[in-house]
Amino acid sequence: MPDLIDNVRAQLDALESHSLTRRRRTAETPCAPRQIVDGRELLAFCSNDYLGLAAHPRVVEALREGATLYGAGSGASHLVSGHSRAHAELEERLAAFEAPHLESSRALYFCTGYMANLAALTGLGATADAMIFSEALNHASLIDGARLARAGVTVYPHGDVAALEAQLEASVAPVKIVVTDSVFSMDGDLAPLPALLALCERHGAWLVVDDAHGFGVLGDAGRGALEHFGLRSPNIVYVGTLGKAAGVGGAFIAAHEAVIELMIQRARPYIYTTAAAPALAHALLASVDIIEGEEGAARRAHLRALIAQLDDGLRLERWQRPASTTAIQPIIIGANDEALAAAARLHEQGLWVPAIRPPTVAVGTARLRVTLSAAHTEQDVAQLTAALNQLERMRA
Ligand code: PMP
DSSP: OOOHHHHHHHHHHHHHHTTOOOOOOOBOSOSSSEEEETTEEEEEOOOOOTTSOTTOHHHHHHHHHHHHHHOSOOOSBIIIIIOOHHHHHHHHHHHHHHGGGSSSEEEEEESOHHHHHHHHHHHHTOSTTEEEEEETTOOHHHHHHHHHSSSEEEEEOTTOHHHHHHHHHHOOOSEEEEEEESBOTTTOOBOOHHHHHHHHHHHTOEEEEEOTTTTTTSSTTSOOHHHHHTOOOTTEEEEEESSSTTSSOOEEEEEEHHHHHHHHHHOHHHHTSBOOOHHHHHHHHHHHHHHHSHHHHHHHHHHHHHHHHHHHHOOOSSSBOOOOOSSEEEEEEESHHHHHHHHHHHHHTTEEOOEEOTTTSOTTOEEEEEEOOTTSOHHHHHHHHHHHHHHHHHHO
């Protein structure tokens, strides 16, 4: 009889031998640029807290108030008895927020973006004759959603509108679903959404947009990628996450009210799970207020200035930087062990920049993934820039 634990250990050893073991660090203070992590203060460039709302006093206070009003937990799934006034208010607020970009907009709040993406694809792609056209660099949750759906799946190359067009033209599927990240999570580049939408409208296809890294950040009012590109269409199914720029957690789908009704009736990641704590939804109402108001606009402007500062200051010759105008700024190193060594050297200097390795990115493209936040200062970015420039020179 093979030893079951030996088999597990062999898998772990294989990961270790390829420098692919992942390790967690334990933060002892709120998500912020300066955090106490495993007993040491670090200047962090790794969160998705793009607007610095995760520890914002108004959001924290709203969470406290939400717990007082609604208790600690929802107690049940939405369709049983877990759907609270706070969830309903948040959904109405989010539907109104995204309404300029959708037809008959309605929104549905999920526990996580991962689940919202599973729901969007399994809900729309519920039949075997449907076809999902999935962008090559889509987030893992979209890949998993496409796998779970009954629909067929075709992958189109990154950013390649012409290849997608050929695939759509060749398809006889009665239901076509194009799905893409808006901001690619490991490269920071933007999908060509206007061209994708034009194709979808021509071919009668849905366009599912995962705006995890755009919601709150892109667009003058922070409505995200659709506002950034000035898009509006009944074909769009919009997924926004609320644990990144909104600073709390969960996600929502905004789409035509009929699509949302279908999700409520059919989407298993919505139906068969306990509703998120209503206090989270209550706190998110404060986040959306900040995002939409003057403070949100000021935070977005500051974030844009920090992105430009990093871009101007980096003088890298050997390490590649894919073109990114967003808060996600990758520095491609190549080998897994080199990326880990670079992250370790930065850590020694009190900087926390994660090394991202396969399978999250393609083999041979291990990278440092810098993420900036409006909570950073110019001095923070100057410190990071100097450290990266020096590190590359040392290792050349
Ligand atoms: N989509 C993308 C592009 C993401 O980067 C992430 C989170 N890393 C998700 C979806 C999942 O969102 P959540 O963390 O809320 O599950």
